[in-house]
Amino acid sequence: LESEHQQLTRDYDVISRQHQTLLSRRESARISGNVEQAADDVTFRIIDPPFAPLKPNEPNKLLMNIVVLVGAIGTGLGIGLLMSLLKPVVSTRATLNKITGFPVLGSVQLIRSPLERRQQLVNTMVFACVALSLVVLFVGISVFQGMDMQLANLVSKMEVLV
Template sequence: MAPIKTEEGKIVASPLERLKYLKLKLISLKATLSPNHPDIKRLEKEIKALEAQVGNVDNIQEKIKELNHLKTEFADLKSRLGPKHPDVIKLAKKIKALENEMSKTNSTKTNSTKESAFIEPDNPAYINLLTQISSIDVQIKSLKQRKDEIKKKIEEYQKKLENIPLVEKTYNLLLSDYENTRRKYNELMDKLMEAKIAQELEESQRGERFVIIDPPLVPQKPVKPKRLAITFIGFVLALGAGIACLAFMEYIDHSIKSPEEVQELINIPLYISIPYIETEEEKRRQKKKQLLFILCIGLIIILALILFHFFVMPLDIFWIKLQRKISRIFI
């Protein structure tokens, strides 16, 4: 058989070393390949041939070293890549296969030990391996217990996380009740302070009492403005204002309007006076002015009636009231 190179670069030449190496390699391949894979079948045949040549060799110490190395590498990869990384999953399968292989070996050794229980082991290497195995078993049990404790803590934290919305809702309700209670407390304190101040004023006789002696006067009947009187007064005032304006204009007018005024002005007797002779055009213009004045007066009267109808009183109602008042006067 040709010599084999290990992963570390060492050359495996003897059948015993070759058998140990192939067994470890078989465990590694079983973690990644199916049991019916051609490479696994080939290695199993080669291992059987070597076992027939050198006998069944129990390389438990090398398996333990390999297992410790794989666990160290697994912890490193898991911390760097996470538990779901393909390399981490592959390494976990490899560790599981190696542990299964070691458990089978231990069970076989246990059975053989039971059969020869009366024989005490005296090989130091074997005793050392048994001690390591027992310590590893203790570590495994401790880690399993630790794992169970961590799982319980995780479940507790998950329950707490699930209950956080309920706790927040309860907290908000309590906060709202606190604010309402505080507001009521402040109101009661304000009332208490006012009561104390009132009591002190009353005790010191410094308070003043305000008593309404006369009740407010209320009109006995509805009151409305006397529109007719207001209108009459306005008409009289307008007429008086117009007459006053005419008198003032006459007073400031210094023009000559009669022969007597001319004679008084020049102190010379007059023999004849020629009146102003209007032409036909001036007469027509004067008639137009008179007609326009009459139309303006009519429009003003109509506009006044319209305004009175809409803003003061409808004309039909005003006419009825006027008839009633006239009838009362004459009756």
């Protein structure tokens, strides 16, 4: 009897485990069926169709270029002013008298040689060329961006026609 009881208990345990696995499979199948049914109930509608804008929204490149140009010029002037305030140069006798409060008995004039004058002229010309190239570069970039915008508008219009 005891042997038969152990055999029946063992069979019951095996059948019980199989029953539990079948129940869990049935439950997972029911859940996945509910998910598929819920997915079928969802419908998508396109409210506004997508489109490519004709011009970019931000940033305003012309305004940004103007700000950069004015900022660069302002920064250069500010650095020059700061340097003249931190390390002032006395260029006249009256200024030296005013700064020190002592009478100035004499002064030595700076007489530049022809080579130094030529070098100063070259330095002035280089500065003028760099400043002019900055302005020309600004105008060129602004014009190029305007042409780029017009070309982009033309291409987008051609794509719409095609």
